[in-house]
Amino acid sequence: MNKSDKIIVGISIGDLNGIGLEVVLKTFQDKRMLDFCTPVIFGSTKVVTFHKKTLxxxxxxxxITSIEQVNHNKVNVLNIWKDEVSIEFGKATKESGEYAAKSLEAATVHxxxxxxxxxxTAPINKxxxxxxxxxFPGHTEYLEDKLEGKSLMILMTDVLRIGLITGHIPISKVAETITPALIKEKVGTMYASLVQDFGINKPKIxxxxxxxxxxxxxVIGVEDDxxxxxxxDEIKExxxxxxxxxxxxxxxxSETYKQFDGVLATYHDQGLAPxxxxxxxxGVNYTAGLSEVRTSPDHGTGFDIAGKNLANASSFKEALFSGIQIFQTRKEYKELTKSPLLVK
Incomplete structure (x- = not known):
């Protein structure tokens, strides 16, 4: 099958000592998943084989050794290193972090x-x-630095999308960080994403x-007033x-969130805890506002269950399907809104 027929999904390997590769392997255990996309894991066959044997x-x-060699009917592993890497399930090691970064860097370049x-992206240890x-504090900030656009972290399901006005910053810095300019920026990014990435014509936020x-x-603070x-009120105008x-x-x-297409929380745990x-x-973590599409599962490295074959791949599967759907919706939006003067 040609590239034009299938979406190529690049997968950064995450922390080698966590559950990232486990949920990847479980996701593509069903061969029918290859009908939806062509997966390319950025890492090494040695590391993947070690995880396969353990699990x-x-x-x-x-x-493969080059993206040009990709097979659209298989789960591809793009070898970006030949090193022998020590894998210690459940342990946060500098070595596992180093190779997680190599995988992410290569995938981002592609x-x-x-x-x-x-x-x-599979989970990293920050x-x-x-x-x-x-x-960087995490994937979101790294990708904003490498790609075009202003990022907005959105945690999402079919019925709930929560974006963050402030992200990975200390709680002591939140109040001073929230400014009219930042609120306008984040509302604008969420609004544009809901229209372009989710096909919602007049979104309610x-x-x-x-x-x-x-x-x-x-009585308990003046920032809201x-x-x-x-x-x-100014944005409404x-x-x-x-x-x-x-x-x-x-x-x-009160489940008021069900009345809206998107919700903006003022700080990380206010949005992510509920x-x-x-x-x-x-759930799925989606980085809105950037020139390219990136999703991830809503969980971390899972060191406590790593290597035990206990990880649930549901969130990773949702992240895969969400990424594919957002890519398609964004592509359709660009086609529909293309200037007639540019169409030959």
Whole structure:
């Protein structure tokens, strides 16, 4: 099958001592998955084979040394190193972080050069991956640095999409970081993504409050009244359907989130704690706002169960299907909105 017929999904290998490769192998154990895409794992056949033997996996893989050698009917492993790598399941080692970074770097280069269509990232350990070449809080910030656009982390299921106004920063820095300009940027990015990546014509977006009870008219903080609400009102004047701020506890407790196409939380745990309580194991992390499509599962490295064949691949499968769907929807949007003057 030709490349034009199938979407090529590049998979960064994640932390070698975690469950990343396990969920990859489990996902493609069913050969019918190859009807949806062509997978390319960035790593080495030696590492993949070690995981296969440990997990007693019968998922067949096809080793290649160049993306031009890709076989569209197989699970490809693009060998980007020949080194003998020590794998110690469940341990956070500098070596495993180093090779996780190598995999991510190679996959990102291929993504940027359009040699793969979608990037699907297996979980990394944010401490061991740090180096002179990787000095970022996580995937999102790294990809924003390497690709075009301004990123927005969105955690999503079929019924819930939560974006973050502030991401991987200390809670002590949140209030001072939230400015009218940042709110406008994140609302704009989410709005554009909902239209272009999800095919929603007039999306409705909710913005959560920073303080409990929206500050109770200044009794528990003034940021909601002085920064967030006036900014939302200003955005509304442009015609966007943006509402809030909403107190997070009541918003999720009353299932008000079901009335919106997207939700913006003011800080990391305000959005991710309820999301994972509602959707853990089936959610997807999507990096909106960038020139290319990247998704990942909603879980971490799973060191506590690594190498024990206990990992659930559901979230990884959802991330795969979401990446494919977003790529297709974005492509269709570009075709539909192409200027007639540019069409030959």
């Amino acid at each position: 007693q996996s019968d998922t067949p893989v096809h080793g 993504l940027k050069e359009k040699k793969i269509d979608v990037l699907l 401490e061991t991956i740090q180096s002179e070449n990787f000095n 909710a913005v959560l409050s920073l303080n409990p009870h929206c500050g109770d008219n200044g 002085e920064i967030i609400k006036p900014t939302i 442009s015609g966007k359907l943006v509402f809030g701020p909403y107190a997070a506890d009541g918003f999720f407790g 999301f994972k309580a509602l959707s853990f194991g089936s």
